[in-house]
Amino acid sequence: MRLPSTLAWLVDTAGAIAPPDDFLAMLGARLIADGMPLVGGSLTLAPPHPIIARRTWLWRAQNGQVIESLGFGVGLPGAADAGKPGSDWLRGIGAEAVNEHVAGTAESGRLSETPLLSWGLSRSLTAAEAELLSETARFAVAPLAALGTRLTLTDLLQSYLGQRSASQVLAGRSRRGAGETIRAVLVYGDLRGFTALSESLAPEAVIAALDGWFDRVAGAVHAFGGEVLKFIGDGVLAIFPITDQPPSVACEAALSAVAAARAGMDHLDEARSREGSPPLPFGLALHLGDVFWGNIGTADRLDFTAIGPAVNLVSRLEGLCKPLDRSVLISGAVASETKAPLVPLGEHMLRGIAEPCAVFTLPED
Incomplete structure (x- = not known):
């Protein structure tokens, strides 16, 4: 033998x-x-x-x-x-x-x-x-x-x-500055009025509300091929990288994820209402652009994330959700790459952004 x-x-x-x-x-x-x-x-x-x-x-x-x-x-x-x-x-x-x-x-x-x-x-x-x-x-x-x-x-x-970022680290990209510039659709979401809500709730209720919100958004992002990069307080940043497919594919996937997340939040609010808890209003923004995806931080304490003007723009765009009374806002860069019916809301100046941004929303929003 x-x-x-x-x-x-x-x-x-x-x-x-x-x-x-x-x-x-x-x-x-x-x-x-x-x-x-x-x-x-x-x-x-x-x-x-x-x-x-x-x-x-x-x-x-x-x-x-x-x-x-x-x-x-x-x-x-x-x-x-x-x-x-x-x-x-x-x-x-x-x-x-x-x-x-x-x-x-x-x-x-x-x-x-x-x-x-x-x-x-x-x-x-x-x-x-x-x-x-x-x-x-x-x-x-x-x-x-x-x-x-x-x-x-x-x-x-x-x-x-996240899966993609982890694979980069496992492949040896563990030094500060190691990374690459990629083109991606970015999704940024944030709960409205959560600071005031958290001051009126017990810590356990705050955590439960955050978990419910993150479950709906992250679950939808992952279901349509995206990846959550970071949870920032009650905010979430996700990306849909554009690889060898046309940008429209990532844009459609991100729009589908946002629609699924919004439907999930509707169900969550219904459940919270039955329990006597207040709803969780939110804003979601989508933008298409280049980001640096890699390690930033100190020499011995790193964070694998995405930075760049596109990240700044999508976070500022989400800030328009409350004054425009919309739960979803979409930049002109995404709108130009999709055939989905969108409602134009005109051009708006965003804080810290030099050029005005064309803003769209979903018809049912």
């Missing part, structure tokens, strides 16, 4: 394999080549995440397919599946006699207390095969710990920075 080569692979190479699905598929394929009667396998990790309690990758030997199953925290959708490492899926593969062999466990920080690695077998293992598979599990502990550490770092960065 060629198992020693698999052990050497675990020691020399496997620790550098970042995606857990690749690790599981490669290890499973090597064990089959070593003569192990595998029909599938599962790998479970539990890195810190705001809502995901456990992540399980399920590998099918027949076609090499790997799928991911998420277990959510208590009280969240899917929470009932949080403790299942995929055994039901393995039993459903179709082998006449599938047995699970716990190949090993590894403890590293917040890694799951359940077995991290398990296999579905087409028959019972011989004593020699069981011993060899246990050896594989022992050698897999170190690369699994490294994989878990990388996954933890990725999940934490994405939770605090």
